[in-house]
Amino acid sequence: MNRETTYLTDLAAVLWPCGGLLGPGEFTGTRLARHERGSQYLPVPSARNPRVILPAHNRTAAVRGISSFSHGHSFGERVRSLALTGAFATGLAPLLLRDRLYVGAGPGIEHALASALDREVSVAIHLGPPRANRKPVLLLLTPGGRTIGYAKVATNDLTSRLVRTETRALQHLDGALLKDVTVPRLLHENEWNGHPFLVQEALPVGDQTDRPTRHQLLRCVTQIVGLGAVRTRWLSDSPYRRSLEERITLLGARPEAQPLREALSRLPDVRVPFGAWHGDLTRWNVASTSRRAFVWDWERLALDAPAGFDALHYDLNEAVQAGVHPGVHRWLDSGSRLLRDPLMAATGLLPHTVSTVMALYLIDLATRFLTDLRPGSSGVVAAVDDWLLPALDGLRVRADHEATRTG
Template identity: 70%
Template structure:
């Protein structure tokens, strides 16, 4: 049993405390851990870990081909031609009934109280689920696609499985409640449908956004409009960096890292930044191609678990751009980001909102310090996060940005 199968069996205990067992297609006798008698109509459920129990990315119901095919389509990353072809082939395999014959690993779930029962009760309707768990990282948690038995989408559910993911689920619940009162002119966010607990873990259910073949990744202008409208979730204030609440908060977060080797470099880079005036507002915290889609007139944004306030304007644009740049490789990508991120912050839309040219490198350096601090607190490296080795790629870039930030500020003073 490798780490991924261990994660899968631990996840089964959270979702199906009545009993879950990994096995092959012919093994249908899960262990009973729940002394409560099952309901009369209870039955043993079978799920397929795809592509396998040793490398699970999605978990799909064996007996409902419509829900399984819908789960493949809903959770697929279709940003390239090869990804679209792979998604189409998998969806066809499930809708035709061939997939269970080709994929041998099974997750057998016994009768009794399950997450499906809790969701059906909360939503007052029959629910079938498909589950996305994604690659290893500290904030990995199950995202459940909720479907009718006929395969129509009801919404999505998230459940915390450890301290970090539980905190994030609660944070997203609070964010969705706050966003329900906000007026975002060109952005649609999911509506919170249900918030509660299951098996001692926080649970939220949100509506599904109308994202699909009619939406695409945002253009540069659409992205920057999103950034500005999210920033305006709170009143934007122009403050000198050293007097800002953000500066105090980030300093405390860095101090809380203690004597970790990377913490010294972050403190040094942070302390050397110039005291420039910056516009501060809200930021999504994880605006990437996986969390936003657009039409020519509207953006759809989800995954609000990192929503934060009193952050420098431009963080969301930098985060989106960094994740785009590193798709083909971290080291080359981050070097491209140093230039492309600066161009984004110098766009007239951003400068028109108050970000001064002499503060661009300071904001970029602050973003990297903030991101590194997040990764270190979340222990992303230990969990296998792809960008988590901050001393390998982030700290060297941060050093150069810090020097550039000081030079920009000095030059602005001379000109002024």
């Protein structure tokens, strides 16, 4: 088995205590034969590269799962999703997708969710690409195919921390007054098989929403900044900087820690507005209309960070879609323009602090990457060394020039 098939069987042991076994599909003539006991799920596109896990014998749940999990993806990915939807709708998918995850009979996560919500549920499961914070996200449906909500189930120490953090974040946001931003309500939280899980409502995201425009993005970002009291402080006196220094120290003897520590210590001491940030605002976690933004995945919410971090994070993730190095180069300019927008100025962010805030964001991002690092995840280290630290060097120089010209 490769790493991904091992992940599938480990995941099955969490979701279904009776366990799961990978194998080929079983056919009788041209019809799929049901496994004698338990349920069958289809790892899509394959067990060696799973992105979603769909019920083999529930077309409605499978089709709804594909459409729900393709929001915010590229045009090519949406075309593939349409083709897959057609294959399930016509009943061909179980014939075309040979890999199976056979789940033994007995109580599983579906039973826990049905008990929590006091109704029968069907599930489709999104996994996404391999990364440190990867966890199953379960689309919950009625037998008739109506969406009930989404569940997140932790699988290890990191994802347990993130699920608990998001639970607290949704509880905090339940009483927040966000004029133009809608967040999901927390429906249930508990533990399953020794791991925390949460259930949240589904937001009304669909054909009437799209990726936010620049103005919509900044309107959303500034309202999130104001979730708590916005305070302007000297960087040297800020709790945020002390916290970031402590996080870098916890990296221990990692070779990347020293350049991050030096970059932080050499930034100019400027006055910066601090407020809340979502922590992972990307095209996969936000949708917008002309009047409202719908934002989910609040597992990284923090209430004390430099204003503008969310705008920089969204913009960087967009910029690198067509290539990391040219994307980062474009972001150094586009991110600066975003922070200089009049909407951001309303938070108290001043032009001569823009490059300092961008440098702080990269230091924070690198520290997060390295803190969440899984054994054998050399790609993250390569990313930090390859583009993040060089971009940080240029920003630090630019920050000095900006602060000097103003001073």
